Amino acid sequence: MNSHFKFNIILSLLLSIHAYVRGQESLPVPSIASPWAHEVDHEAPHQAYPRPQMKRDTWINLNGQWDYSIAKKGTGIPESFDGKITVPFPVESQLSGVGKKVSDDRELWYYRTIGLNPVRKNEKVLLHFGAVDWETEVFVNGASVGIHQGGYDPFYFDITQALRKGQVQKIAVRVWDPTDKGPQPRGKQVNEPKGIWYTPVTGIWQTVWLETVPESHIAHIKNSCNFDKGTIKVSPEINNPDPGYRIKVTAYAKGQKVGEQTKNVGEELEIMIADPQYWSPESPFLYDLEISLLSGNRELDKVESYAAIRQISVGYDEKGVQRMLLNGAFVFQYGPLDQGWWPDGLYTAPHEDAMVFDIEKTKEMGFNMIRKHVKVEPATWYYHCDRIGMMVWQDMPNGDHGNRWERRPGIVGVGTEKEREKASESIFKNEWKAIIDANYNFPSIVAWVPFNEAWGQFKTKQITEWTQNYDQSRMVNSASGGNFILDGTKVIGDIIDLHNYPDAAMPDPGIYGKENIIVLGEFGGLGLPVEGHTWQEKDNWGYQSFENKQALAERYEQLIQAMKHLIANGLSAAVYTQTTDVEVETNGLMTYDRKTIKFDEGWMKQLHQNLYDVRININK
Structure with a gap:
């Protein structure tokens, strides 16, 4: 081995060790990107007004270039920074311009200055964050103005008293996120991604913005209807x-x-x-x-x-089986499991047009519902579902795993509930309430899903009944495919939800249909890796894989034809896995980069119409 080659190896090792020590482990650059990646304006991305349910004219978008640093936990505001980061893309993503992992013993810091006109008397300045994962502390001109915990709900701080005379104000943001080393809700994020578990997301991942309001102002609104x-x-x-x-x-x-x-x-x-x-x-x-x-x-x-004026309710068909109704009529709800991940932005879509693309393609394929799976989207996503016409089942992002779960074929899931520590319970309950409060006004949301399978599931009866009482305008699916808590033949909550791969199936309506709405919360998962459009070249997977689009379509049609019989016998809704490929999963309707649609949209829409045409008479 020559000395020059030996030197390069030693240098590479030292650089790797240095990066690891500083908590800046670089992540592999993905080989694919969505069509909108090149359209990102890194000086001013995501410029749409971020709160469509409560709009004002007096606001300033703070997305764009911030200084960043990854520093040892507890060291305070850095005196120097590692470089620039594009907000609001998470630090692990390529669109952030960083692409580095942050360990649980490190903190991610953001810094920038802003220009503000002098605040007038009886006026307040509010600093808003759409979402930051996970614990956030904000400093204005060196003074802490507040701490927030929660990776999926919007929050703001009144920064008026921290502002200084003059137009230049200094903002620093500290973020700590333990990912799967902590009990907090985190969805599919893990420190070591593999299979159905994905790359971590740390830091600001939704729009940051300023708003000027009068001292007496409208702080929140709750919209509802009496159908x-x-x-x-x-x-x-x-x-x-x-x-x-x-x-x-x-x-x-x-x-x-x-x-x-x-x-x-x-x-x-x-x-x-x-x-x-x-x-x-x-x-x-x-x-x-x-x-x-x-x-x-x-x-x-x-x-x-x-x-909007709309009603979600429960009725009984001629066989005495419960059905989920929309505006007093049975509408079979059918949609994909939508995880909302992007190869270039991870949790953050590269552009608002990209978010709209996913919803519109789902609509063009003939779906009328989306199950938003263990992730909460920006408010603008729900607005587009509202205006396009797409019902949404909203999951609570999971966290704090560890309990056991089994399936009894064709019936229900059984197992144990998680024994959470008091702090873990509090984190879950606080964030679940914050998510419901933030998204209550969106009429597209028709069901809340507190738990998925047995992922961190705890005190199911308490959490479900609280959710039902807190929002009586929607259905509550206590545990999609998870540990069902039974009271006789009734499952706690409105819905009994089976997961079954790949074929469509449902719990026995003769046993469970009198007391609960019957749904198929996940099925399908038919995989087709498309060369040149996968997260990695090999070792991708689906629940059942196919070699070409024709074979995939033929198998999918079999699933749909079989489901018509289930609808006639008691099934009210179904969720197909999934909207897009995600990282190594290749069971999407579209590839991860959204450049290839694996099915003909018109053919799918016509096929799905057969499901909606199944006539169910509801006893009035």
């Missing part, structure tokens, strides 16, 4: 209200005013809509709302929002 009465209900939460303040809500249908009501702060507003139009996948009608905070005749604050 039977044809009304839209709005419950605003006001920051720093005076006793004489009032709230005015005006509703519009395609630009025409259809209702208005004014009440005192603290009262719920209910607007009667003449000749109401109902929301459904076939007709996703949305009413625009203007919500104003008034002092006398003076408007102190105003936000724009929207709502």
Whole structure:
């Protein structure tokens, strides 16, 4: 071995050790990227308004180039930084410009300065984060303004008191994320990815933005409806209200005013809509709302929002089997398991058009529902589901694994519940409530799923009943394919949900259908690796793999034809695995890079129509 070659080996080892010691293990560069990757403006990505359910004009998008550093946990704000990172892409992703892993004994720091005009009297500046994984502390001009725990819910801090005179303000953000070494919700993230477990996601992964509001302002709104009465209900939460303040809500249908009501702060507003139009996948009608905070005749604050009139309920068919109803009628719900991962951005889509592409392709294939699997999307994703017409089942991201689970063929899953520590329970409950609060207003969401299989499942009865009581407008699927808690023949929650690969199956409606809605929460998983469009060249997998599109389509058609019989006998919904390939999984309807669609969309839509055409009579 010559000395020059020996030197290069030693140098490479030293660099590797140095990177590991600093918690900056570089991740392999993926061989594929989505079509939108080259469109990313690294100076100003994701410029859409991030909160479509509560819009104001007075905001500044802070996405773009920030300084970053990966430092030993607990060392404080760094004095120097490792380079630039593109916010809001997670540090492990290629679109962040970094592509490095952060270990649990390290913290990820962000830093930038911003220019602000002087804050006027009786005005506040709020610093918003769409989502940061997992623990976040924010400093403004060196002063800590708050700490937040939770990787999937939006949060903000009032930074008014930390601002200095002059226009330049310094913002530093500390993030700590133990991934699978901690009990926190994390979905499919693991430190050592393999199989169905994927690359870690650390740090800011949704939009960062500033908002200026009056001291007395609308802090939150809760929109709902009364389907039977044809009304839209709005419950605003006001920051720093005076006793004489009032709230005015005006509703519009395609630009025409259809209702208005004014009440005192603290009262719920209910607007009667003449000749109401109902929301459904076939007709996703949305009413625009203007919500104003008034002092006398003076408007102190105003936000724009929207709502829909739709109902999710339970009925019984002629055989006495429970069915899930939309607007009083049986609609078979069929959609893909959608994990929302990207080869270039991981949790973060490269562009808003990319998110819309996934939803629109799902619609074009003839699906009417999406199960958002152990991940929560940005608010804009749900807005597009609302306007396009796509029902959503929303999972709680799992965490803190360890309990056992078994399947009794054709019946239910049984096993043990996780014995969580008090801190772990608290983390789960706090984040689940925050996720529901943040996404309550989206009419596309028709079901909450607290647990998937037995992944960290604990106190199922308590969590399920709390969810049912907290949001009575949706179904609750206590444990999709998981440990069912039985009370006689009734499963706790509204739904009994079987997972079965690859063929369609369901629990016996004669045993369980009288007490619960019967659904097939996962099936299919038919795999087709497409050369040049896989995460890695070999060792990819699906639940059942095929060599070409024709063989894949023939097997898929068999699954659909078999499901018609299940619908006639009691099945209310089904979820096919999955929307896209994800990392080494190749069982997607599309490849991971979205460049190849494995099925003909028109053929699929026609095939799926056979499922919706199965007639089920509901006893009134």
